[in-house]
Amino acid sequence: xxxxxxxxxxxxxxxxxxxxxxxxxxxxxxxxxxxxxxxxxxxxxxxxxxxxxxxxxxxxx
Numbered sequence: 001x002x003x004x005x006x007x008x009x010x011x012x013x014x015x016x017x018x019x020x021x022x023x024x025x026x027x028x029x030x031x032x033x034x035x036x037x038x039x040x041x042x043x044x045x046x047x048x049x050x051x052x053x054x055x056x057x058x059x060x061x
Contacts (some may be wrong), residue, residue: 014051016043018058025061034059 017027026036032045037059046053 001005012052014055016056016058017051018060020060023061027060029057029059 019029021028029039030036032048033042034040034045034057036059039047039059041051041053041055041057043053045051
């Protein structure tokens, strides 16, 4: 989990999740269930990484 050790204000301060894996960024995001048309953390991804649902996702590729 990305923020497993963070609690309270620190965990809530995450404002964007970025994927910068070159050409693989879009594929990685899609494997995690991120909709490329509206990239944001959904409930399933929230459980995996600990970032609030609705947090925007930036895909750099």
